[in-house]
Every structure is written in C-alpha cells, then in structure tokens.
Amino acid sequence: MTTQYHDHHLPNDALDQIFREARSYNGWLDKPVSDEQLHAIWDLMKMGPTSANMLPARIVWVKSEEAKAKLVATASAGNQEKIRTAPVTAVIGMDIDFHEELPWLFPHTDAKSWFEGDVEGRKEGAFRNSSLQGAYLMIAARALGLDCGPMSGFDADAVGAAFFSDDDKVKVNFICSIGYGDPESIFGRSPRPEFGKFNTIV
C-alpha cells in the first residue's frame, strides 16, 4: 500500500524534542551557536504561513559582546543574565510597513493596496504574524537541536531604538535567547491541561 503524504507522522522522539521535553531555559551551557545554525533556523521558519505571505518579522540576532551589552541594558533585572549568558538572543521586530514588500512576496494580486492608509490594520497584521513567526522560530530552533528562552520583560522602545534605529517603522515584539539550555536553570514543568479544559469540538 502506498503511504499518503498526509499520513506521515514524525517519530515520537522528534515530538519529544520539539514539544514534550522542550523547555524555556533561563541559563545556558558554555557552547557556541554558529551563524550557519542561525541561517538554518531562518530557512525553516520562513516557510511557516503568514497572512498574504506578509512575513512582517525583522530579526536581529544579537551575538557580539557589544550588541549584547546594549540589549542587556534594556532588559528587566530578572532577564539580564538570561541575555548576557546566552550565545545569541534574537530580537523579533515587526515592520509596520510590511505592505511595501507585498508586490514581490505575494505577487498573485495587489495585496499592497489592501493595507495602504490603514495603519491600524497593518499594526494588527504585523503583531499577529510576527508573533507566529516567533513561534516558528522556536519550533525550528528546537527541531535543529537548540533550546530557546523567550522573553517580553524589556523596554520595547529602547530595544527598537538600539537595533532598528534608522527604522522607526519597526517595533519590537519579543526577544528569544537561543543556545544549549542548562538543565540546572529551570523549575519543574508548569501544568498543561487536558484537552477538555480549554477546548471544545463543535
């Protein structure tokens, strides 16, 4: 019998790695992450769906000591070490003027015109879709054997000014440290409810 493509199921150990055993890390092993690994994350995450293929996320991968110091200075006290000790922290920005790129990103139709003059609609689209892209980033990183530590405890305007300074149209959504997580740095897993708690099938 020919197996249908949609019947393909990742092996359980892959699901463990991406979901069941993956944790949000607070501390990091002293093991570097290469630029090639960051490219590999992008090459997977960019394939995740966004509305009209708008891809509003603009990502700055903070790796150098100088850039890290700038990012640390914007972070809440509890998050500073989580950035300082991480091999890299991704700043996930969102371009409110993403529609300028739609003529080539979504060539089937004139999607740019849907957003012209609609700043509120663009902010909503940029936030929704860059949040999705941030999630794809974490799933891709975990699939590639890396760990993540997402954070929203920082001054978004200060991060925007530090990393997207020429570009007022880019706002910051969240940041995510990436590396090899230190198992000593996490608490026990917080509860994850059964299906019936927050789901219905109608």
Ligand SMILES: Cc1cc2nc3c(=O)[nH]c(=O)nc-3n(C[C@H](O)[C@H](O)[C@H](O)COP(=O)(O)O)c2cc1C
């Ligand atoms: C968008 C976002 C923002 C977060 N902000 C912070 C933060 O500022 N500081 C922090 O220590 N953890 C932060 N977390 C981590 C969460 O508390 C953590 O992902 C959650 O408790 C689940 O933990 P687990 O993945 O280990 O099960 C954030 C997570 C997400 C997704």
